[in-house]
Amino acid sequence: MAVSLLAREASDLCLGKPALRSLSATATVTEALSAFKRFRETFLSVWTATDQSNAAAAAAADDCLFCIGKVCMVDVICFLCKDENLASPAQALQSPVSVLIPKIPGLVRHLEPNARLSEAFDLILEGAQNLIIPIQSSRKKLHQKPASFNSSRPNNREYCWVTQEDIIRYLLNCIGLFSPTPANPINSLNLIDDQNILAVHYDDPASAALPLISQSLISQTSVAVIDGEGKLVGEISPSTLNFCDETVAAAIATLSASDLMAYIDYGGPPEDLVQLVKDRLEEKNFRALLEFMDEDSTSSSDDEFGYGKSGRLTVRSSEAIVCYSWSSLVAVMIQALAHRLNYVWVVEQDGTLVGIVTFAAMLKVFRERLNTMP
Template structure:
């Protein structure tokens, strides 16, 4: 039964998925910023024309695969890390006019097109190999889109074709719905399954937040997070790309001027506390980085922003101000996204899905950090289990 489940076509998982909103590879970083602010998604897909007459991933119809291909994805975290560069901090408005291709280097190989008839097992192999987002055409054999309901608002076409993408979370959620078929491994502990990764990204609570930039960028690529620990290795909280993606670009100023502990407060409290906000402004002035204030006027001065886009942008900011961060919960020792080495595989899957993250920290009873369990390593367990059955 488990083997037959993973033989299912990947198109089965695309039901109800929204069509991707394309952004041209010729766009600027500022274009990407506005697109993110007017989107409900944390990532924007970037596309380019290929004009290829054949493709190994699109045998679903006889049309030339010359429309567009997704070549990467951009998040608010990419933009924040880019703006944290010293030269960009001095003139962020100029930095936002840079080509989007500067941000695509970190997402190369993370996005891949697949045939809608590919099996779930084939897709799991792609994810284990490093792919994060699986791009699937939303198109039936008769040429009509049947998998999804038409999206509200503007329809996002790619020269007559539409696509959605599947993530690690989608695959884990699907497996969790049929976890009974994997009863022999579901109740085993993450420790006994040997899926606790001790190669984690961590920073000290008292360190400069600017020292976390590279770790934040790497955690985005790994789809994990940056652990914040004290001098004794006790897990205090985290700097999560998921939390940062709910913020706006002005967080770059906080990263450049605050300590890691203050940065956690800045992004975790539904908006920066007044005293920390003042501290950021003072330190920007001391370092002659007042150009960062240009970012506050970026959206309002951009002529391409319509009233609808402005409204959506405001909603995006409001979404951040209401956000309950996982970091702040962990500071109070609430085990929102932490587990113990003896936690079962299924319990860890449920925790991660419930909190919309791709990982769960593993700690001992004294809150000392052991490692991390990721969706990718969980998928490896399911893959190995199927090989054993086969």
Template sequence: MALSLLSYDVTDLCLGKPPLRCLSASSSSVSDAIAALKSSEDPFLSVWDCNHDHDDVAECECLGKISMTDVICHLSKDEVHTLSALNSPVSVLLPPTRALVLHVQPSCSLVEAIDLIIQGAHNLIVPIQTKTNTKKRQQNDNVSHTTTTHSNGQRFCWITQEDIVRFLLGCIAAFSPLPSMSISDLGIINSSHAILAVDHNSSASAVVAAISRALADQTSVAVVDNEGDDSMMYLIGEISPMTLTCCDETAAAAVATLSAGYLMEYLDSVNPPESLVQEVRDRLESKGQMGLLSLLDSLSLSSSPTSGYSSDEESPARSFGRSMSISTRMARKAEAVVCNPKSSLMAVMIQAITHRTNYTWVIDKDGCFVGMVTFVDILKVFRKFL
């Protein structure tokens, strides 16, 4: 059965996947991206550069993917003027390297796909082969902020790390005895010194930089406390880019002002404590970041209901930082997903997939922070087996 896995290609992983919703790199702004993300069920959107002078699939190229986390990190930088940032081209949200998103042919094998992920690709773009009426699809696409069909009639989907790990989990019996081995014995735990960790008292500027790096690495930011002993760190929680994808752009105000510990508290509730919201306002004023303060005020006012809410009901005006479509997404909490060094490979895979993360934190029996296991580490193990 293990040998039969070598015959699979990426089309076997594309079954049932929806077509990508696409933004134009040449005509979309950051504001357009925000509107599209809020109306999408997918936390990520693809950004494309298309030359429509020729009906050639190769003329449409995916430049990368963006999420609300990219928007929040962009708006929360000290040197950014909020209004001009919102009017900037969507390309400012793209990562500096285009190798994170790669085009592959439907004939690309499973093993080749794993190799590309191990080499650093986040997503593999695969053309969808379908006979659905192109004209009708294009008409339907025109009603939204984004399109799923390019002018040449082509549609695409993408393969993620999670898609591949899920597929391998479905064939897990073929890899015996690998699944029952511990992550410690397999040697796939990234040391705590090699991953992103910030002290719970870390400043906002350190948090912004860490979130940006975690987003690029498809991991998360560990929030730790060493209790005065630099040789030992205790994992308090995390600041996950996937949590921020469930927020709206007003979360940039919290990211730009709060320490790591307070930011966790802010993001962990649909309705942050009023005292914490006021703290954000006070710090924005003291730092002179009036653009973010105006954004915070304008969005809270625009979502304020005129009627239909009692004083005991949840009011959108109090839901700072949370997207109105949050109920349709899996909002991550600050509480970290953890395992221990003796956890089996299969247990860690199931745990990560269940919580929709690309990683699992590792702590020892005393609660000390050991490190992290990522999907890439897991795929390397399976690749050696294949």
């Protein structure tokens, strides 16, 4: 049963998914921002010339280009929040986009389209965030030259991501085969991680959350915001920040964690918080950042980018999605998938934060279960 379940080609998980937008590693951060807004993309794949000393990589990338990572708006925001970049944001945006890519090997891996799902499963368990797979239907376009590198066809091919979420959705479709495990409570399956919780106090400066935001982006989780009693009051989530514009860096540099949650919530920041940010930028003598914030608000075009007046797309609330230690595995899976998250916070009935359940932990349980199947 386990053999047949994972015998499908990993490329089957790409059916119906759009091709990736690509960007050269030599493109600037400004060009990445333009692509995010123009194409309304949340992530861009970054490509560079393949290291010819790596034969496997060269084969995967057709001896031409190789995906070295992915970038998103959160990467840009965290980059702009560095001390040296707060002083000169316009200059920082001229940096090559490659500076945004985490120096962690293996976050993005190449797979051939005929690779088995078992191989994709194991690579994800080893720590890969995204697997790059060529879309086979585009092979007939190999002779065509892309109009630009800001296209969806590096190496004259189209590619697609496979992620943790894709594999979890696949497993959910055949959840009955794993019975009774999916019906068991998450605490009985040792799924609750109470050691690696990323959290800040709601009165802490939002800037204190910056290293945690970067870490949560890599771990595909979030930063919890708690009160003095350890109760979960919200979160600063990469999935929410990813739909903000780059000027939210000014809010992170000046606001508390609780005020930042209000700033990035539905509908754009309240006018009083916008003014508070500007006043504090003046106090801190961040004149360049203040000018950058004003210039961006006047230059962004709603018609061109489909953004609101704050430069934002419609996003979800900073309210945290929670479950309980007695919630079943399948219930938590469905909850996370419904909210397009890779995690769910675990709380007590009074709201006290207990831990977090992640797709990564779920996948380990399913892999162990598969190993015991005939």
